[in-house]
Amino acid sequence: MTTDRRSFLKLAALTAATTAASTAGASSGIDPALAKRMGPGVRWDKAPCRFCGTGCHVQVGVQNNKVVAIAGDVHADVNKGLLCMKGYHVGLILYGEDRLTKPLLRKNGELTPVSWDEALDVIADRVELDPKGFAFYGSGQWTIPEGYAAQKFMKGGIASNHIDPNARLCMASAVTGFIATYGVDEPNGCYQDLDDCDVIITWGNNPAEMHPVLFSRFMDRRSRGEKITLIDMSTRRTRTSAHADHFLRFNPQSDLAIANGILHLLLRNDSWDKDFVEKHVNFRALEADKPSLKGEAMDFEAWKTALDPYTPEYVSEISGVSVEDLHMLADLFGDRDKKITSLWCMGANQHTRGTAMNCLIHGVHLFSGHIGRPGDNPTSLTGQPSACGTAREVGTLAHALPGGRLVAKEPHRTQSEEFWNVPAGRIDPKPGKHTVAMFKSWSTPKSEEGGNIHTIWVQVTNPGQTLPNRNLLMEPGVKDPDKFLICSDVYPTATTEIADLVLPSSMWVEKSGVFGNSERRTQQWFKQVDPPGQARDDCWQIIAVAHKLFERGFEGMKDKDGKFLFHMDNPNGGTFANWDWNRYYDQNVDEHLFEEYRQFTRLKHKDLAPYSEYVKTRGLRWPVVEQPDGTWRETRYRFAEFDDPYVKPGSTHDFYHSTTGDGRAQVWFRPYEAPPEVPDEEYPMWLCTGRVIEHWHSGTMTGRVPQLRGSMPAAYCEINRQDAANLGVSNGDMVVVESRRGAVELPAWIDGRGSPPPGTVFVPFFDERVKINFVTLHEHDPFSKQPDYKKCAVRVRRLEA
Amino acid sequence: MPIVSAVLYTREDKRTDLMKDLRADTRIDVGTIWADRVPVVVDTPDRTQDKAVWRRLEHHPDVLRVELVFADFSDVHQEVS
CATH class of the missing domain: 2.40.40.20 (Barwin-like endoglucanases)
Structure with a gap:
């Protein structure tokens, strides 16, 4: 680096700090002397991309309070300087002509501008109408602090568990698959697997279109002449299939049979990994009376017998995949010298047997010993930028509490109540309504059984377009005058079209944020431009409503000491008015919330570093553990002794959250079952x-x-x-x-x-x-x-x- | 070679020692002070020194709170220009 460049950077850093110091106080504006020395030009800062779960790092160029340029970050581990066609255009998403800029309340059928104060009062009224009938529907696009605030508002404040993210529609089966197999959510491997594997298998997944930057790692290796085999299994040919060495088209739902067929052949060929299985694996089946994710023990002989029917011929008949191709798959998994990375996303997750399918993919890897080495892992991908960080880790699901806790578990509730400093018993032990049940209840008249949800507040998602079977789940609610829909969004959508109250939101670099991507990487960014008009941060909206309720004496918005649930101290004493938009960026609200949330992350060894560490890096993969020299070390490979600090020394692999408490992962028997609806004469x-x-x-x-x-x-x-x-x-x-x-x-x-x-x-x-x-x-x-x-x-x- | 800047929150009537310490350290530059907030930039040759400086500032008796604002992303400018 040249002296000039270094001086420039120092100046930029000092300018940023001076600006932050000045805008935090009564004075405003940049130091004129510094501004003059900086001269005109573009100020660059970092942010993760706003779109998918890959979590590419973007360099954002800002001039005159506007994003003017976007570049891929060559030093980002995730994307190595690349962006996809959406990523390169991410700056333009801020500047559509029809941004929402004012709160709108439906009056006499028309959305009419109202003040923020009136809008907040309307929401507070709806909560007070019946707190247990107020629901929150969020998303994997919530930042970690936003999701955490919503979670605390609902479960710690309103004492209602009716909060769920759209991630329920996207990766909930991946969560249940991980928990049933390892006792803890999220992948053990990371994107480096794509650089080290010999074989990639896509299970109903089309990364060439859905995760193009990850797919480019494969394309890049191939273009350099490396031998890497791509096997694409799908119900239709896609752009991924076009690059595959083997395209295996299967009939819908028959992926279950294929996975069982591979296990059958591993047994028949005696090519399973006996040493790994003996040391690290149990066999499991669903309980007959009350099936659960824990299941019941199944002895190895019974498990083998259950797989007997899944001969290549039988599986071929169900799936349409040739007997030869089934042997090819089994032979690959039977070869310990090959490193195999499995990728899957919506194909395996959006599935009436999604949990089973996820368990079976893990099972094939575990039974064949293809796990725990770089390049040799089952890796599920996510579709949203913080489905992992927010929906899964913060736990904005109806049954969850932050850091892998469950509302149904008394010690988990107690610990959460302590962290939140709310009275014992505040958190409801009964799981709330999941997405489909929430909207079904909202679309059921109040007078009928199950119709208790009267209001849903939607943030950062568009259920009007994305919920399945909308005639059942939304239309009756839209027509029912007792039901009320609130929608915070950035543009008019299919949801704002039917909402009773619309709140204009800030988006992406118009606010600060933290996302968590598909490989357990937590990534931070700062606000870089102002939102348009009266648009405001989703997190502020939550805190402002909470404070409205607090002012009205709503008990749930007080902590044990009578303080506001989202109380934050000013450094010089007194209370920081985080509910006042004009003061909101006086302090870093994200940092306050993140540091509070961080306490939750250690129970399940999802340890996060302090917020300030994420400011300095391009993300860190949890568990992030402090080293004796005070630095923070991320973990690329979980459950493997060579990289995971929580693995018992000498054990090579340790599934330390095992549901059986013995450090072993579970290999399940889950049979092929037909889908609930199949083509017939009427619908062929x-x-x-x-x-x-x-x-x-x-x-x-x-x-x-x-x-x-x-x-x-x-x-x-x-x-x-x-x-x-x-x-x-x-x-x-x-x-x-x-x-x-x-x-x-x-x-x-x-x-x-x-x-x-x-x-x-x-x-x-x-x-x-x-x-x-x-x-x-x-x-x-x-x-x-x-x-x-x-x-x-x-x-x-x-x-x- | 990290370059990191932050705002130090202080008490306006009690930061003489801090200001003396900041000015004595050649690795630290101080920006324009606004009320109780002191903007600083720290330029060190390695992560260990960076860590040590920030640890010292965080624990300085005159500092109430440190809010990080900027960290070195020198390549950002380099790659785009």
Whole structure:
């Protein structure tokens, strides 16, 4: 680094500190002398990308209070300087023409501007109406401090557990799979696996479109001439399949049979890892009377017998995968010299047997000993930037408390009440309603049984577009005058369209934040530009409502000492008015909340470092453990002695949160079971829904970026050429896709970007003009409560002009 | 080579010793002081020294609280320019 550059950096650092000091006090504005010396130009800072769960690091250039440039960070371990087409355009998501800038209250059917004060009063009124009927629906896009504040507001303040994130629709089955297998959530490996593996297996996963930066690691290795095998298992050909050495198309739901078939062949070929299994594995099955994630012991002989039926021939018949390919998979897992990384995401999770499927993928790796070495791990991916950090780790799920705790466990409630300094017994021991149940209750009249949810506050998500079977879960609530919907968002959406109260929110670098990505990496950023108009941070909205209630004498918003639930000290004594927007950035509220939350993280060895460590780094993977010299060390590989400080010395592998308390992971028997709805004479085709590379989830943000909207302007129905011919459909013809629940109209794309097999259509869900979730199924996994968006029965017909 | 800046929260009437200590350390630059807040930037040759300086500041009797504001991302400028 040159002296000039170093001087520049020092100046920038000092300017930032001086600005922070000045805006924290009564004076405002940058030191004029320093500003002059800095000269005009762009100020650069870091932030994780706003979109998917990969957690790419972005360099954000700001000039005149506006994001003017975006670059990939070459020193970021996650993305090594790369961004995907969405990431390169992430700055533009702030500048759509129709940003929400004022609170809006529905009066006489019209959304009408109101003051923030009135909006906060309306929410406080709804809480006081019946606190137990007030629910919160959040997301894996909440920052960690936001999710933590919402969690504390609901479970520690209102004493209601009716809070759930949209992550319930996205990765809940991954959570239950990890807990059932290892006793603790989240992957043991990390992205480095992609650099070290010999084989990648994608289980119903399309990383070429959904996690393109991770997929580029594979492409990069291949382009350098490295031998790396890609096996893509999917129900339709995708962009990932195009690069695969082996494409194994399977029938919907038959992934369960394939995994059991691999285990069957490992047994038959005597190629399983006996040493690993003997030392580190138990066998498990569901209890017959009351099935749970703990299950009951199954002896090895019984487990073997249960797998007897899963011969290659039987599995081939169910799945459509050839006997040869099933042998190929089993032979790979039987080869200990090969390092295998399995990737999965929505295909295995959005599944009425999602927990089972997750357990089986882990089971195949454990039984074959392909776990715990760099490159040799089962790795689930997430779709949202902080599904792991916020939804899973902060635990904004209806049954959870922060740091892997459960509301049903008395010691967990007691500890949480102590951390929050609220009276004993404040936290309700009964789990709240999960997403589907929450909206079902909201859509059930108050007078009827189960209709007690009267209000839902939605933040950072768009259930109007993404909930399955919307006619069942939303429409009755929209029409019921007793029901009330509050929506905090940045743009008009399918949810704000039906909401009774709309709150304009800050987004991404308009606020400070912390995200946690798919590889346990916690990443921090600072606010870099102001939000437009009256838009305000989601976290502030929560604290401000809490303070309204506190002012009204609502007991739940007081701690044991009578102080405000979100009380924060001023450094010089007295109370920091964190509920006053004009004072909100006087201190770092994120840091206060993060440090409080950090206390929760040690129980399950998800230890986080102090907030200040994340300011200095491009993220750290937990557990982050303080070293004797005062530095903080992250962990790349959990449960492996070479890297995880919590592994018992001399044990090589130690699953130290084992549900059986013996340091062993669980290999489950979970049978193949047919899906709840299959094509029949009336509805003869399968429908699969999903995403496309240009758009992120419901398209609220990417739809405002001209470059992305131009690349993929509208949803389509991807259809097989033969089916199209049979239906008399040509490319671009409008078709009706109809299920027992609803119908949509959209243009056909024959063998479009993907290529569905005969009898299957695919529709992406990003386009709010085509709400495909009127058609999808709300049936869900019994453990994770995650619905299946990947398969239901539909009929397709050409729309006559 | 870390460059880290922060705001030190102090009592306006009790920071003489702190100011003396800050000015005596060549690795530390002090910005324009606003009321009870002292902006500083610390430029050290390695993480160990960086850690030691911040630990000392955090435990200084005149410092009520340290709020980190900026950490060295020199490559950011380098990569983009």
